[in-house]
Amino acid sequence: MSKPDRPATESRRGFVNWLLGTSAGAFVVSAFYPVARFVVPPLEAESATSSVTLPFGPAEIGTNQGKSFRFGNRPGLLVRTPSGELRAFSAECTHLSCTVQYRTDESRIWCACHNGFFDLTGTNVQGPPPRPLETYDVNVRGDQIVVGLKA
């Protein structure tokens, strides 16, 4: 009998271990891949809203007043300035996306969450907001207000 062929046994064992290790690894990956994909929410249909007709008319918003509206699935804010002009903005604060409101006492747009102020053109003028509010076009057609994305 010759001596047992050790290197051959070891390389065989090494191969089996390698096979076992990679199989275990592949098993773990194949088990966790679906879990990881499951946790990521599916793509929502992108909000295709480009214009909305508001559920209230121009007569229902007085001077120096603000009113919230839905712009697709996002909040919007319609403001009638002290000079009587209608302006529409996205109501999402550019800081940490709280919903802003019109402050009659200040005649400015205000975010209650972190005390940010925007002027009547939507420009960030005070507090933490880093950018101006997105502005929309406002068209009054008879007793209807139509708000749309800027062309």
Place this chain on the structure above:
Amino acid sequence: MENHESRLSAIWNWLDQRIGLAPAISLARKKEVPVHKHSIWYYMGGMTLFLYLVQIGTGILLLIYYRPSAEEAYESVQFLMTDVKFGWLVRSIHHWAANLMIFMAFVHLVSVLFMKAYRPPRELTWFSGVILLALALAFGFTGYLLPWNELAFFATRVGTEIVGVFPFVGDFALKIARGGTDVTGATLTRFYGVHVAILPAIGFFFLGLHLLLVQKLGMSVPPSIENSGSPKRAMKFVPDFFLRDAIGWLVAVALLVTLAAFLPAHLGVKADPFAAAPAGIKPEWYFMFMFHQLKLLPAHILGIEGELVGVMAFALGGVFLFLVPFLDRNAARGKPSPLFTWIGIAILAYILIMTWLGYTADPMG
């Protein structure tokens, strides 16, 4: 009577032969707690644990009536508070025990920090403890949304938006956190799953590790006591320390019931995703210092958006806190480390002052 005792011991022997109760008993008998002038701080962890158990009990009860959807969540909590017998009590205790648990966890952490109990070989105990505190905050954050009221809605909107501030991974992480790009019913369902299943599962793992390490390594004795060579007295854990623990827990139960009765948890107004954020909006008190800091930061700092600077600074602060056992080289070598005591005092003072300013600030700017 004798008959009764012999029957008990027969049951005991039957169990002992099968699962080996004797070693567990002798281990419990051997456990001792050092007695010195700072021993009072040894009770803080046990108190936190007790409040966590209260949370599990009341949380399971709340599950019976709660419905995790944007259409039904608020109404189901309202039903629980008004129609269900003792529903108000269970929810109010859950609310108060959550707050007290996080408070006790903070006290526990601060006392461990000042007594340098994170010195070798207890680094892993510290790491698991900091992770448990983070989990407790995550419990608080996810639980806050579940009643689906106005305050919770905006707190969640701001809180998750902060995740989105991080460079590169922010947008993706925000979507994972919210279950979409906005805070919706999908976010509520997701937070519910995290609050009642995922966090408890992770929590049990780290709690188990934390408790195992405390058993294995024993209680840490502060360096000042160790160095003064004062007589090392000790107290048996069973029954002496445990009974003292139990008295504390009884006091906690009395306090919880009193708070629940006199200051029951509010429900507020149902969340409306299209309404403006209400004036005076604020997060839970343990997030107040960060919330107020973000309010005070300017829009841009050195050309970078202010909130990014703030959020990154808090993240680095968290990493620093986590790594204290590795950073405090002097304490690890058994030398005095006044620097870390002063850093601890500075952090504590900062948090207290910011929280105070947050509560006294004029909500209308």
